[in-house]
Structures are given as structure tokens and as C-alpha cells.
Amino acid sequence: MDAGGHAAAPTLPDVLPEPKQRGRVMGFVHRHPTIVLGGSVVALMVLIAIFAPFLATVDPTALAPAKRTRPPSELYWFGTDMLGRDVYSRVLYGSRVSLTVGFSVALCASVIGTTIGLIAGFTRWVDAVVMRVMDGLMSIPAILLAIALMALTRASMKNVIIAITVAEFPRVCRLVRGVVLSLREQPYVEAAIASGTRVPVIIWKHILPNTLAPLMVQATFICASAMIAEATLSFLGAGTPPIIPSWGNIMAEGRALWQVKPYIVFFPAIFLCITVLAVNMLGDGLRDALDPRLAKRL
């Protein structure tokens, strides 16, 4: 059959080079450098937090009054504070607090905000009430709201997480409600409503998947601002209890001496900045990857 008079197409000489095939991994790195860079730094910080007991040179809470305020040296990489505690070990352990607070707040705020946002987007009378409440909550500057809440409760990491979550979740609520309102007008949702699909099923199958992308981006930014908020609260003396070494606490303790021993403040500050920067880069990258239209503009 193939030989039956049909002229086979002559094989073309290979003038075009093979299109350069990048591996899947390298291709991703090339397209989304900020996600990769931000993600790697965050991953590194998570590893530091998990393996802090092995990386630290001494117990971060061990007092050694004889070795007070030693400058950074071979023995004490980041120096020692006014109670002789090793700043390097304390900074490593501090990553646990920042990451726990950042991730917990991002998770709690997303879950609470999404739930309320979905209900508000679908029920008109709830929407009217909830959105007024959210307007009110968002009119109180987040850090002040957290301060007021912390002033009422005992200092603990759980309370810090709750206080920052209360200050942050209205943003998620607003975002999700906005997405729901615009999705409700989509033909496929109208079709689902018309064909008698129950509301919970519509929310689960049609609405929720479409909120995930903006939600993920928002959650990353909330994680970053929660880390800053935790450090700020601790720095002001209204956050994580002073006995737990958190970056904010180390800086708060270094405050009294910062003019003569600036390294006590600067090492935790550098770790905090790098972590927050990485999380923000991850968020920027995710936003660009998930919403290419916006990426072109911003």
C-alpha cells in the first residue's frame, strides 16, 4: 500500500536545530525565578526550625552571666546577650516561633475568612451584616487591634496567633466574597442553579476551586505580615512570652544595649527580614504565575 505510487515526502535535511528541551525542573526555575528563590529560602528556614536542636551550639535559654555581651567570635558566632545566652542558638530557635505564627495565622485566617466569605457571598442578608462588621474590623489598624487583644489576655503563642488572625481574616473574607459575587454571575454557575444543584454542592464544586488561586496568594502575604506582626508585638512587649526566644523577643532584649552592642538586635533582624522577603517573593511569584494578566502590569 505504501509503495503504491505515492511519492513519499523527501526527508528534509536537518537544518533546524532541535528545539532546546529544558528539563521540567529547569523550565520551572526559568519561568518562575521568584517562586523558586522565595520557596527555597522558606524551605531552608523550615529546615533550620526543625533541626534547631542539632544546629544550635548550646541551649538557647542557658544563662552564663560570666560570658555576658561577648561580641561575635569563633565560639559565639552571633555573640552573647546581656545574660550570657548564645545569640546564634537563640536566633535559630526563634525561627520556630516566626514560622509557626506565620503559617498558623495564614491557615486560620484563610479557613475562617473563606467560610464567612462563602456564606456572605451566597446569602444576601448575611452579606449585609457581615460586610459592615468587616468594614468595622478593617478600620482598626491591624497591629493596634492585635495590641488591644494582647493587652486583655496573657502572653502566649496561642494568644498571639489568635490576635493576629482576628486582625487579618477580614481581608480574606473580603477577597473570597468578591470572587463569589463575580462567579455567581458566570453562566456555568447559573446553569448549575437552574438545574437544581444544591447550594453546598455548587460552592464545593464550582466556587471553591476558583477561589483557591487568589486565596493562596493572599495567604502568603498574610503569612509575611503575621511574621512582622509577631516580631512587632514581641518587640513592644505584648507578644510571645519573654521566656521563649523569638526574633522579636531577642530584639526587645537587645534594645537596652543596642547603641553599644548592636549585633544582638541585628542578627535576629536579618533573619526576620530574609524570611519575610522570601515569603513575599513567593507570594509575588505565585500571583504572577496564577494570574498572568496581572503579571504583565505589576
Add this chain to the structure above:
Amino acid sequence: MLAYFLRRVLATIPVVLMVALFVFSLLYIAPGDPAAIIAGDQASPEDVERIRASLGLDRPFVVRFAEWLWQVIHGDLGTSIFTNLSVAHMISQRIEPTVSLMALTLILSLSIAIPMGVIAAWKHGTLIDRVVMMVAVFGYSTPVFVVGYLLAYVFALQLDWLPVQGFTSITEGVVPFLRNLILPSVALGLIYMALIARITRATMLDVLSQDYVRTAKAKGVEQKGILFVHALKNAAVPIVTVVGIGFATLIGGAVVTESVFAIPGLGRLTVDAILRRDYPVIQGVVLLFSFTYVLVNLAVDLLYTVFDPRIRY
């Protein structure tokens, strides 16, 4: 125009009431006995009883809220537990440094960030653009107190150009006033500048691709005229919006900045109140700052009509 103004002003009333309700009810939402919380750790049982009586916990919540609101409207924010002075009086003593700090920060941020954003958009894709955006990302990833210490370390301790801490009233001369306030303002303004520069660049990019900009170019308007007259005016609405929303960051940052630079303003008052658990003072300051924030955003909404006369809703 007047109808729009009135409607916007009326629309803020429920928000203000909501804020007041929150600030008032925080004390009752928190776990534990409100009287014991207010009295603090060192209070005797008699103190707790006295405070319980003054709070009027036996009466309905709505009645207490209404009474409290009535007092607030008349400028009575309660009495500090620690100093026994009226909260309104304590606030009035501390307000000048905070207002000075915020005003200078606002002026600095706007006059640096907007040109930065405009230039980044104009030189889109070049090195300048990338540097501006990098600075912006760093700006909103660095906590205010870190920037504050860094600036104070370099410019006050190492170079010895400016005082490390403190505040001088403007009535004692403009130069000492500025010398004390310039570092705190830059520290506080960095995150604000980052926000404004980003939004300015983004909206300017949008505006610069519009037909009327091309027309302006075609009829020979010079570059500066196009950028700062034709384009910037049309980009004003999103920029002003971010200036309004970012004001919350500015308020929160002021509390921290005042601690770093030992400025005796409302922020210091807040921090002292936290450490002493002086709840009426915290309540008063939060209320004042929140109202200011609402008013700033009301002003922003009203400004829309100035920048864009098409807005009518």
C-alpha cells in the same frame, strides 16, 4: 456633588459605630472577668469590686455601650487606671509629636515615592525600573523597627550627623525639629513609599498605553508634561486609594517608631499602657487612631471627585 459628599459622610457613620462597638466590647469578648482584667495583676479584691461597680456590669450591655458612647462623643474617654488622669487629657499631651511624625512621613513618602513610581513606569523594563521595584520589595519586607535601628546606627552613631533619639517641638525651631524627626520619618515611611511606588508604577504603565497619551505625544507635548500632567492625573485615583489604605500601616508603624526613637507621642503612650495593662488608655488610643483612619479614607473618597469628575455613585 453635594449629594455625593453627604452620602459618603453618612455612610461612614455605621463604620464608626462598628469600630466603637468593637473597641468597647473587646473587654467583654476576652476570656476572664472584665473587672479583674482592668484592675490588673496587683489589684486587691476591693479594687476589683470598685472597678466592677464603676463598669456597671449588672446593667444590660446595650445600655452600658450607649452610655460609654455618649461619654466618648463628649470627649470623655474614661480614666487611666495607672495615673488616674483622664485619658483624653493624656492623649492631648502626647498628640503633637505623633502628628508631627506622621505629617513629615506623609510629605516625605509622597514626594519620593510618586516620582519613583513614575520614573519606573516611564523607564519600564530598564535597570532603573528593576532597582525601584527591588527597593519596593525590600521596603515592605523590613519591619519598621529594623529600618529604624539601622538608620540610627549608620547616621546617628557611626556618622554622627543626626541625634539618635528624642523629639523637639517645632515651636523651638524648624532645624532642630527636622534633625530629630528626619530618621524616624524615613524609617516609618519606607514601607509606605514601597506601597505607593508600586501602585504608581502599575497604574502609570496602564495610563501610558492609553490613546490620549499617544495623542499628547503626537501633538508634541514634552515628556515631562505627558508624565506629570496628562498621565499622573489619570493615575491619581488608585494612588490616592493606596495612600488611604496604607495609612493603617503608618499608624501601626508610628507606635513602633516612637519606641525606637524615644519620641514621647501616642505610640509611647500605647506601649507604656500595654506594659502597665492600663486598658482604658489602650482603648482610647485605639479608638482615636481608628477614627482617624476612617476619616482619612473618607477624605480619600471625597478626593476622588476632584481627580476624576466622572465619579458619581
